[in-house]
Amino acid sequence: MKRILVAAALIIVGLGCSVSDLHFSPEGWKPLSEGTTAQPFKIGRKSTQLMPYAVRLSKIRALAGNVPPELFAELERRRFEVGDFDYSKGVGQELSWSETRMTVWAMSLQPLCASAELKTKYPWPAGAEKFLAAAYGRTIRDEDRAVIDEVLKTPNSGRNQKFEILCTTVLSSMEFLAL
């Protein structure tokens, strides 16, 4: 497991994909407010603010489909460590990402990423692009193919482990967790 986590972390850091790199203003689209007095408000995109835990978990469930509930047990057991809240016990929501939180999150994904069910649904390597497209809810881009290439190049890892690395990388990425 440790090798998978390290490999995933290296890919995330190496590709350096951050929220602020993601350009939202699409080409060929003219803002309505251009030349008028009505002005849009600003949403800060620099901070790595996660979506609420329940939203992240729901996204993972949607991606995984019909799999045994115990595959989410670790994510649920460690929910407060990855930002969920229980105000009655003084545990507030935490939406910032830290090294500790990231590590716990990645470790908690392992039962799901290592599961036969997910590997059958997204067989490596043929299902890699489908997995990415489903996780991000969009068509594949060059940077996604770069991620797959990095996983392919990971030394000392078989087919199963390569999928686990991809799964951990994608489900720990800011695009999946924060956008």
Added chain:
Amino acid sequence: MRIPLIILMTLQLTFSYAGVQSYTPEAVTNYLSYISGMMAGRPLSPEELAAIDNDPQGALNSILETWVGGEFFNESARIMIQTQLTTSGGDGGVNYDFPGNLARYIAKNKLPYSQILTANYCVDNNGAKTGCDTGAPFTAGVLTTKAFMIRNTGRFNLGRAGRLLKQFMCKEYPLDTKLQIPINREELIPMFQVLKGEPNSDFGNGFACYNCHSQFGAHAQFFVKFDSTGKYVSSATGVQNPNLEAGKSFNGLFTSHFNNIRTAISETSQMFGKRVSNLAGAAEVMARTPMFVECAVKNSLKYVLRLDHSEVATIPVPLIREIASQLPGAEKATLQEIMLAALKNPLVIESVLTSGEPQ
């Protein structure tokens, strides 16, 4: 005929973003991607992406309408109230999930969102209607839950009154005196009579006590019968316990702002110029004001777009009012209608699309 400048500016503002916007598939995909997690609990599906490619404007509308009808939207309503009121879980026999459960129930059954303040029931963790837990002889949505009362407990009931106003009206003290008529100075206990420039007037937030407390006091009065555990105590007097710090009455209750004992003991008070018998009456008044639905629009945008406090403050007031004006009246609008009006608004869409770092 000379048209007043203010009318010209209003017309320009209205028409400047009331025009038809032609969205590209990429624009719609980017926008819906940003909000799909919060609204639908998942990324965009291949079918949704195909629909966007085929007819971006049509897909924008139909996808949003599908999302607000989905189960996750109801769950999202629950999370929104839980995080905005900071109440969740259960501890010491108190169900802190009551407020969130009510929000989910209201969303699921497409009830007017105003029931968040006016519902005469609570909702248990199985989603069924049940009685609320303060023991009060009336009910007012999330307000008459121990969860709300305990989370905002404090001397003079200032926390409860302040949260009520901030969360559901998006306002803070001091209010416009035309909106909340100040209590006459001599009716208040001496510490709240202090005016600007008088001795001790530099204590607090700089407005001097009377400016805020002349209004705070009326709203805090609605909570005079609720003790620190949120239990309703009909025998509460609102009288200061001389052995405790200012703001604390007897038996875990809190002190009234009023110096007349008959006024201090009564939960009758004024909300926005209307005299009402108790907290439920105050909630009814609030739920019927335009401020309620404007605040609901603001809180919805804050939640779905994940705005922080400084970002929320930059949402133009005319935009909030324009969105609210499309809704069927303060006490009738459902959360679905509120969200759709807000998220379909071209300036809201533009705000999402033009935020972030340009490449």
